[in-house]
Amino acid sequence: MIGLNRTNGRWRPRWPVWRSLSIAVVPLAAAILSGQGAAHAGDSSDVEIRVKAAFIFNFARFVEWPPRSGAGPVRIAILGRGDLERPLRDVIRGKTVNGRSIEVARIGAATDAGCCEILLIERSESRNVKDIVLALSGTPVLTVCDSENCFRDGAMVAFRIVEESVRFEINQEAAERTGLKISSQLLKVAVPGAEKPR
Amino acid sequence: MRHGTFQLIIVLAAVSLAFGGNPPDLPDYSDLSLDQLANVKITSFTKKEQKLSQVAGAIYVITQEQIVRSGLTSVPELLRLVPGVDVAQVNGNQWSVGVRGTVGAYSNKLLVLIDGRSIYSSVFSGVYWDVGMPLLDEIERIEVIRGPGATIWGANAVLGVINIITKSSKDTHGTTITSGGGTSERALGSASMGGAIGSTSYRAFFGGSDNASLSQTSLSQASAAGAGDSWSSVQGGFRLDGSHKRDTWILEGDLFRGVENEIGVSPVLATQRVIESPSQFNTAAGSLTGEWRRHFADTGELRVSSYYDYADRPEPQASRVASGTWDTAIQYDFTAGRHSISAGAGERLITDSIGPGEVTFSPANLTYTNFNAFAQDEMHFVHDSLLFTVGAKLERNHFGGWGSDPSVNLLWMPEKHHSLWISAARSLRTPSLFEIAVNAPFAVVPASAATGGLPVLGSFGGSPAFASESVNDFEGGYRGQLSKALSVDLTAFYDRYSNIRSFVIGNPVLAFAPAPYLLATASTANGTVETGKGAEVSLAWQVLPNWKLEGSYTYTLIDSWLSGSAPPGSVYGDEKEPSRNKWRLQSYVNLSRSWQLDTFLYWTSEASPVTNLESPKVLVPPYTRLDVRLGYKAGRHWQLSLAGQNLLQARHLEGTTELLTAWSYVRRGVYLKSTWQF
Numbered sequence: 001m002i003g004l005n006r007t008n009g010r011w012r013p014r015w016p017v018w019r020s021l022s023i024a025v026v027p028l029a030a031a032i033l034s035g036q037g038a039a040h041a042g043d044s045s046d047v048e049i050r051v052k053a054a055f056i057f058n059f060a061r062f063v064e065w066p067p068r069s070g071a072g073p074v075r076i077a078i079l080g081r082g083d084l085e086r087p088l089r090d091v092i093r094g095k096t097v098n099g100r101s102i103e104v105a106r107i108g109a110a111t112d113a114g115c116c117e118i119l120l121i122e123r124s125e126s127r128n129v130k131d132i133v134l135a136l137s138g139t140p141v142l143t144v145c146d147s148e149n150c151f152r153d154g155a156m157v158a159f160r161i162v163e164e165s166v167r168f169e170i171n172q173e174a175a176e177r178t179g180l181k182i183s184s185q186l187l188k189v190a191v192p193g194a195e196k197p198r
Numbered sequence: 199m200r201h202g203t204f205q206l207i208i209v210l211a212a213v214s215l216a217f218g219g220n221p222p223d224l225p226d227y228s229d230l231s232l233d234q235l236a237n238v239k240i241t242s243f244t245k246k247e248q249k250l251s252q253v254a255g256a257i258y259v260i261t262q263e264q265i266v267r268s269g270l271t272s273v274p275e276l277l278r279l280v281p282g283v284d285v286a287q288v289n290g291n292q293w294s295v296g297v298r299g300t301v302g303a304y305s306n307k308l309l310v311l312i313d314g315r316s317i318y319s320s321v322f323s324g325v326y327w328d329v330g331m332p333l334l335d336e337i338e339r340i341e342v343i344r345g346p347g348a349t350i351w352g353a354n355a356v357l358g359v360i361n362i363i364t365k366s367s368k369d370t371h372g373t374t375i376t377s378g379g380g381t382s383e384r385a386l387g388s389a390s391m392g393g394a395i396g397s398t399s400y401r402a403f404f405g406g407s408d409n410a411s412l413s414q415t416s417l418s419q420a421s422a423a424g425a426g427d428s429w430s431s432v433q434g435g436f437r438l439d440g441s442h443k444r445d446t447w448i449l450e451g452d453l454f455r456g457v458e459n460e461i462g463v464s465p466v467l468a469t470q471r472v473i474e475s476p477s478q479f480n481t482a483a484g485s486l487t488g489e490w491r492r493h494f495a496d497t498g499e500l501r502v503s504s505y506y507d508y509a510d511r512p513e514p515q516a517s518r519v520a521s522g523t524w525d526t527a528i529q530y531d532f533t534a535g536r537h538s539i540s541a542g543a544g545e546r547l548i549t550d551s552i553g554p555g556e557v558t559f560s561p562a563n564l565t566y567t568n569f570n571a572f573a574q575d576e577m578h579f580v581h582d583s584l585l586f587t588v589g590a591k592l593e594r595n596h597f598g599g600w601g602s603d604p605s606v607n608l609l610w611m612p613e614k615h616h617s618l619w620i621s622a623a624r625s626l627r628t629p630s631l632f633e634i635a636v637n638a639p640f641a642v643v644p645a646s647a648a649t650g651g652l653p654v655l656g657s658f659g660g661s662p663a664f665a666s667e668s669v670n671d672f673e674g675g676y677r678g679q680l681s682k683a684l685s686v687d688l689t690a691f692y693d694r695y696s697n698i699r700s701f702v703i704g705n706p707v708l709a710f711a712p713a714p715y716l717l718a719t720a721s722t723a724n725g726t727v728e729t730g731k732g733a734e735v736s737l738a739w740q741v742l743p744n745w746k747l748e749g750s751y752t753y754t755l756i757d758s759w760l761s762g763s764a765p766p767g768s769v770y771g772d773e774k775e776p777s778r779n780k781w782r783l784q785s786y787v788n789l790s791r792s793w794q795l796d797t798f799l800y801w802t803s804e805a806s807p808v809t810n811l812e813s814p815k816v817l818v819p820p821y822t823r824l825d826v827r828l829g830y831k832a833g834r835h836w837q838l839s840l841a842g843q844n845l846l847q848a849r850h851l852e853g854t855t856e857l858l859t860a861w862s863y864v865r866r867g868v869y870l871k872s873t874w875q876f
Contacts, residue, residue, distance in 0.1 A: 046743065047238065050227050051227050051235055051238050053227070053228075054227035054228045054230065054235055055232075055235055057228050058228075058232055058235070062232075091227070091228045092228075095228065164261075165236055165237055165238060166235070166236070166238065167236055185232060186232065188232075189232045189233065189235075189236045
């Protein structure tokens, strides 16, 4: 409220500032470029898709399929285009669940899905979830969808972001109708559905 | 000294080059348990934009990742990261934090809440950034709303609200120890330990810091030794989070103690000069907050919260400036058809107590209550793509009387990642005890023939008639995700202020003790009118997978004049000119999995942040500030951070104080910090 100062003189442009900046910029650019491609680790959106992929791997561990699907590999089919195929392939590489190997395959249409244990519906197909679920009705296929909205369209599992973490909703009733058994450990981590599936 | 700058930057860049090429060792998330996976944070700019896309206002969130990567060490410093927020460290223990033109150490139109607890001072109308701030490791995020928030948050959220949200103890099981030190923060450390008993999580924490003096003060001629404004603090606290079926609850508390050195500024009649004198005082703060929520069916939530907050932050001229606040609030949120409705009420019991000193208050002790009630309806139309919100808060303030803070806004989302909004609101800044009851000598005019051979003592005087200030705000904006990598946020605002503080200088009266002098009192009044206009532009760009850039530009223009109805003898109260142009650039680079290099560049144009009743304007020259941080993650448990602040100059001036204390120059500083988690 009160001026207690002697007035400051006018300032002069501080060229050394800009000179020092330009000196900083060149090595900085070089550093960034040399680190590029190497450092996916800290990239945030990358964390999201890799956490989702790790969750899908865990679905294979914590869901039990009816005996007729045999002791062959756990097959994960991917429908549509999205971000999850690459991290999913990374995650399952060299892994087994309950003595079964895991395979990831891309498929063209939902009618082919009868041949898999987990169907991952990528973002590009999330509008067609109703049709996909209809085509699969009754078959013990865990439908996992990478979009919040597809839960109410009937997908058994849908990823959601809750307080900056990746979480998912599970429609336990729909899954168990087809003979799947979902471990209580998985149900504990699931978030309660915000909108009841129809 | 300038060579030092070059060297530091080159060394940092060289270090980053040396480690930049390492192939990354990607963390394997399939090794984590389900619980651990569910707690991996995916903070990112794009996600943030998505969540914020439904807010009809200018909002920014400082995430935990940014807190770590900024390399900054205190809450007010962190606010530098926010576009449109004007942060200046004015001396060792005071900051001027303003939004849209409200600058100054007693910037009074910004409300600050810690977990819902207001720390806005009822005595000085402003925030003491050196008392009771949470340890940075305790903070989950800081939400900054620019523009009025009074409908929901209450009085004094005139031009902005800062919500500091601490971590839930559910997310902090385990032990974290940080320690570090450097040239400006001579020492800093904290320890936190958490776990769970049944369904209740707990955390206890303890920490402290020791801060060096800044450089040279406003009046004293260059003392290289420092400004005599060093300070240190210790604090500790706890947080409990529990839930049972439909209920969740939080209980948290903390205690804070500080020892501060500050240079007081006072007029002395005997020598007829304004002098600076060093002083030392103890600060103390403590709080206890409880919150309980119950969910009803799908759509309703009832929240009851209560807190007690105590803070004593003396000034060199007042041995105690203490406030105890007991606040209780109730709020109910529910959805009915297309309406999302919030309604609530609250009451606050405040006890202010001022100790003896050169600055006196009359009364020096006062207990009073304030009351408020609010309702807001958010209406959803056209498949949620059109949101219309209308609300109002009704308040009764002990000094300001009844008043209302209404607001209305409209948000349109033509597509998922694009939103346009407009808003209109009125909010109040309520009078503080200072403006009602103070008597603060601030200037002395030496005896001369014109003064009748007697010295004149200038003094601020509170006036019981001082009323609430009010601001009508109109603003609009656009927020959009232009591509996967680029998002943009634009805001333009126009503010019309009325009843802003002015002073009426009364006729000098003759006083006799200790020797005869003339006393001229400048009493508070509501005679100033102001307009504020400006625009804020910010961009977030994921340039490369390992390189994120954020930039912003802010333009602010404040005009003030005396209203026609101001009584004779009136002078502007808050004739401040904030810097008109501000640029800010942040760069976050992951050099490899272990190494991070983060760079922060700020450019601020000239400002004249202090009102001058009698002396020439004080100019803060434009300045460029460069902060750099190098981070190293050594495995899963250990993290190192080397940070440098104000690297471009040995020292620079960022802002000035308004009253009572001297200001000083911010120095270049470097520190090293280590964080150990297990």
